[in-house]
Amino acid sequence: MHTVKELLQMDPMRSMDATTRKYFSNEHLRQLFNFLIMYIGSSPYHAPAVLTQLAHVQLGLGIYYVKGGMYKIAEAMDKLLQELGVTVHLNTPVKEITTSGAKATGITLENGESLSADVVVSNLEAIPTYRYLLKNHAQAAKQTQQLAKFEPTVSGLVLLLGVNKQYKQLQHHNFFFSKDQKEEFDTIFNKGKIAMDPTIYIGVSSKSDPTQAPEGKENLFVLTHVPPLKEGDDWAALKDRYRDVVLKKLEAMGLEDLRSSIEFEYTFTPNDIQELYGANGGSIYGVATDRKKNGGFKIPARSQLLSNLYFVGGSTHPGGGVPMVTLSGQLTADAINEDFQIPRMQKDIG
Structure with a gap:
């Protein structure tokens, strides 16, 4: 537990931006440290200052890469489930969570x-779970x-690009910042519009793992954050226009001939993300961290409606992103073990 002094040192009443400004006078450094909040899809002007700790996590503790890509985590979990005798039903959509009184009784496909089922765990975000899987309750x-x-947090336009050249100036993780961070965050979070000078992230896993791209070529994961979907929003007409905004900016910032170098391309829009994963508004990171609206907290893993319904994923603690969502599964499993007095199983994933 933290002492009162330690809690006060975390600037509990300030925004992340206010605390960043306490320590840095240079606007470029402020923008760099503020933007780390986008790892959980929130605004530094709304998020509590305690999340400045993200800088320590990213820059102090460091970032790890799973050889072969993040999907290796899913494959390792599948291997473990098979070893434990768990039956996994793939491509099996769930229609409804069935209930009786204050308990979930199972699911209807x-x-x-x-x-x-004795226990139901929903990997759909909490709000869509109540809205769609429990709509008859x-x-x-x-x-x-x-x-x-x-x-919901921000959504994103994701471009998966295979290019026929290598950009020596790129590292595994790269950011191309906007000229005015305040305007960018205001446009996305307050006005609910796309930023025409967006900050762009590019991940190039082939820089660390040569198996991820053919020799002499690279795989670019290009992410630009955009507002979550509102009722009736459709990216079909917007996708190509905003793609050009993104690629033109990258070329202007040094990635020469990017568009003419593309050999493979796959695009995810907010509509795709919502349809594929049931994400509320096409949210990438679950729910936004807002010190005024929700105190910076996430939705509890234990359902407040049904005693044996639990949640995992970006809308619960500790938040969005593959590492955090993986941890949320562990924390929810611990909660179930505690509630049902089940001894925790110790087994390595290999």
Whole structure:
């Protein structure tokens, strides 16, 4: 537990931006340290100052890469589940969580099959779970309203590019910043519009792992943050225009002939993210961290509506992103073990 003095040193009443400005006078450094909050999809002008600790996590503790890509985590978990005798149903959409009183009794699949369960864990975000999987429960709509303070984080336009050259100036992780961070955050978070001078992230895993691209070529993961979807939003008409904004900026900032070098391209829009993952508003990182609206907290892993319903994913603690979501699964498993007095199993994933 932290002492009162330690808690006060975390500037609990300040925004992340206010604390960043306490320590840095240079606007470029302020922008760099402020932008680390986008790892959880929030605004430094809204998020609590305690999240300045993200700088220590990223720059002090360092970042790790999974050889072969993040999907190796899923493959390792699948291997472990098989060793434990767990049956995994792939490509099996769930229609509804069935209930009786204050308990979940199981699930109904889209094909009409029913499965009973002692515990239900939803990997769909909490709000869409109540909205869609529990829509027939009398109290689900009220529960959704109570969670309205947990707004979705930013979404993103993602370009997966295979290029026929290597950009020596790129590292594994790269940021191309906007000229005016305050205007960029205001446009995205307050006005709900796309920024025409966006900050762009490029990940090049082939810099650390040559197996990720053919010799002499590179794989570019290009991410630009955009507002979450509002009712009726459709990126079909906007996708190509905003793609050009992004690629033109990257070429202007030194990635010469980028567009003519593309051999492979796959695009994810906010609509794709919402459809594929059921993410609220196409959110990438779950729910936004806002010191005024939700105190910087996430949605509890334990359902407030059903005693044996639990959540994992970006909308619960500790937040969005593959590492954090993986931890959320561990924390939820610990909560279930505690509630049902189940001894924790110790087994390595290999």
